[in-house]
Amino acid sequence: MIRAVCPASCGELIQGYIFGGEKLISYAVDMYSTVSLYEGKRPDDMPIDMEKAYRAVDETFRLCGYSSEESKDIAIDIDSQISAGKGMASSTADICAAIACASEYIGRKLSKEEVAGICTGIEPTDSTIFNTLTLFDHVGGDICRDYGKNIESGVILIEGREIIDTVSFHKKGLHGLIRSGERQMKRALELFEEGLCEQDMGKIGQAAIISGLERQNVLPKRGLEALIEKSMELGAYGVNVAHSGSTVGVLYPQDKVDMGKLIYEIGKLEIVKAAKSVESCTIVQGGAKLQYM
Template identity: 45%
Template sequence: MIQALCPASCGELIQGWIHGSEKLISYSINCYSLVSLTEGRRQESNSLTKAYKMINKVFEYYKVPSRQSKGLKLEKQSYIPVGKGMASSTADLAATALATAAYLGKKISQAEIASLCVEIEPTDSIIFSDITLFDHLQGAFIKHYGSNPEGKLLLLEGRQAIDTIEFRRTKMTTILKEQGPKLQKALQLFEEGVKTQDFKKMAEAATISSLANQAILYKDGLEEIIELSCNMGAFGVNIAHSGSVVGILYEDRYFDQEAFIRLIKGKEYFIKNYESIQQYEMVQGGAVLI
C-alpha cells in the first residue's frame, strides 16, 4: 500500500486579475485528504472520478500505458468539506499524483503535479510547500514566497456549497479586470509583508482581496465580519473567492477569540450563512508520502 496526504486551504489570501491574468495565493491548513493506493479491483465512484483520471495522467506522463492502471484501487479518507472553497479536490489530486508516481518508482516534483492538476481542473497553490502566487487555470505562472507565516485562523464554514467548475462558467473577466488595481495594491502589500515577515500586512492584503471579490461572489455580512474581527484584535480576513468559507487571521496575543465567537454567533448574517466555526493553524503545503 502507498499512502499520501495533502492539506486543505481556507480559501485564498489573494485571488484576481494580477499581471495580465487570473492568479491566486492559497495557504495550507492542518486539515487533510489521505489517499491509499493498492493493487486490486478498482471501485468506481463519483467522489473518485477525478482521482482515477489523475492516475491515468501520471501513467501517461511516464509513458506507461494507462490500461495498466486498471489494476490499481484507490481509497480516500478526507476531512476537508467539499464545495466550500477549501481545495478538497486539489488535495485529492495532488496526493493521488504523488502516490501514483511512487507506485511507478518515480519522483515527481510539485511543479509537475501542478501541471497535471490544471489539466483536470482549476488548482489551488496548496500543492506547493511554499506559499505561492499561481496561475490556477493554466499553470503558466509560479512565484514562490517561502514558507507559510506562522499564524492562526478561525474558519467560518459557510452553509453554501459551490461547484467551482460551474462557477467558472460565469463570464466575469470584465469584473476581474475592473478589480485589477485593487489586487495590485493587495499583492504589493502582501509582498511587503513577506519581505519583513509581517503577518499583519499579509492579512491586510487578504482583506483587500476579500472586499474586491464582493463584486464577483457576494458574501452577506463580510464587511461586518471584518469590522468585528479587527475590533477584537484580528489582523485581517480572507475568503474563498469561489467558495463560502471565511478565515479570520490572527495571533493569539492580540485576538480576543472568545469575545469574537460569542458576538458573531448572535449576528443574523452569521446564523443565516454559516454553520460552524473551527480553529486551524497554517502549515507547510504540498502532498507527502506517509
Template identity: 45%
Template sequence: MMIQAICPASCGELLQGYIEGGEKLISYSINLFSRVSIIQKNQNDKENIPHNYTKAYRMLEKVFKYYGYDEKDYKHLCLKIDSPIPIAKGMASSTADLVATATATAEYLGKAITQEEIAKLSIGIEPTDSIVFSEITLFDHLKGSFYKQYGTFPSCKVLLLEGRDVIDTIDFRKTDRTSIIKSNEKEVAEALFHFQKGIKEQSLKELGKAATISGFANQKILYKEGLEEIHEISQRFGAYGINVAHSGSVIGILYNDTDFDREGFCHTLKDKDFMKSYLSICSYDIIPGGGRILTL
C-alpha cells in the same frame, strides 16, 4: 501493498484577481488533509467508482502515462480517499485529492515527481489551487503557465467560518466575469503590494491587510454575508485580517493566540443575524502545502 499520501486543504485564498496580464491566486494551506491510498486489488473491486473519485482516477492514469506506462500497468489498482475537507466551499478539496493521488502514484512507481509536474498534471483536469506547492505561491490556477514562489508564511492560525452555500467551481466559472475581475485590478495590485511587503518583513499585519483588501474587492463577484461586520469585530478583538474563498463560501480570520481574543470574538459573533449563513467556526494552523507520503 498499500501506499498513502496526504495533501492539505486551503481556507480560500489570500488574494485572487487580475495580476500581470491574467487571473492568478495565492492560496494557503491548513492542517486539514485529504488522504489517498493506492491498493492492489482485482479489477472487479473498482467497477463502481464513487462519483467523487473520478478526478482522482484520471490523475492516477495521467501519472502512469506521464512516465510511459500503459493501461494494463494500472488497471489492477484501486484508490481510497479519506477526506474531511468540505466539498464545494472553496477549500481546495479536489486539488487536495489530486495532489495526494499524484504523490502516491509516483511513489508507487518509484518516481521523484516534482510539485511543478503535479501542478501541470492537475491543471489538465481542473483549475488548481496553489496548495500544490509547499511554499506560498502566486499561481495561474487556470492555465498553470505562471508561478512565483515567496517562501514561508509566518506562524499563524485561521478561524474558519464555513458558509452554508455550496458553489461548484466549474459551474461558477461558466459565467464570464472578466470585466468585473479586471475592474478590481487596482485593488488587487494594492493587495499584492502589502502581501509582498508582509512576506519580506514576515509581518502578519501586512499579510492580513493584503487578504482583507482582496476579500472586500471580491464582494461584487461573490458576496459574503456579514463580511464587513465580521472584519470590524475581528479587528476589535485583535485579528490581523480576513480572507475569503473567491469562488467558495468560507471566510478566514487570520490570528495568533497572543494577540486575538478568540472567545470574545466568537461570543460576539454567535447572536448576529448574518451567522445564519454559516454552518460552523473551526480553528486551524497555517502550514506548508504540497503532497507528502505517509509512512505506514
C-alpha cells in the same frame, strides 16, 4: 498499499486579476484528504471526486511513460476531512495526494511543475499543492512566484452552507468583472509581498481584506463587511475569503487575541450565525506527504 495526505485550504489570501490573468495565493490548514493506493479492481461507478483522483493516477502514469492499460489495475480509496464545494480545496487535496501515491508506486519523484500541470489539466487548482506560499495561475498551471515561506497566524475557519462547483463557477463568464479589479489586486499583492518580506501580518491581513472585498462584486458574501469590522476591532490581522466558495477565515495573533472571546463576539454576526461550522485551525505546510505504515 501506498498512502498520502494533502491539506485543505481556508480559502485564499488573495485572488484576482494579476499580471494579465487571474492568479491566487492559497494557504493550507490542518484538515486533510488521505488517499490510499493499491493493486485492485476499480469500481464501475464512482462519484466525481473519485473520478478526478483516478484521472490524476492515470495522468501520472502517462507522464511517466506508461499507458492507461498499465494503470487500470490500480485502485484507490479516499478518506477526506475536507468539506466539498466550500472553497477549501477538497478536490485539489484528493488529486494531489493521488498523484503522490501514483508517483511513489512508479518510483519517480515529480517536480512541482509536473504536479501543477497534472492538477490544472483536471480542474482549477489551489496553490496548497506547493509546500510554501505561491502566486499561482490556478487554471493554466504556471508558477508565477514561489515565496519560499508560509505565514504564522491563528485562523478561525467559518464554513458557509452554500455549495459551489468550482469548475462550473469558472465557466460563468466572469472574466470582465474579475478584470475590473486589477488595480485593487495590484495593491493587494504589493501589501502581501511587503508583509511577507517584513514579517508584518497586519499588511498581509489588509491584502486579504482588499481581495475579499473586491470579490464581493463577483461572489458576494452577505455580512462580510460587518465581520471584517468586528474582527479588526478585536485585534485580528484581517479576514480572507474563499474566492470561489463560501468559506471565510479570520486571521489573528494567537499571543494577543483570546480565541474564545473572538469566536464568541463574531458569533453574534449574521454571517457566522448562518454558517455551517466555526472552528479554530492551524496553518500548515502545503503539498502532499507520504504516510509510511
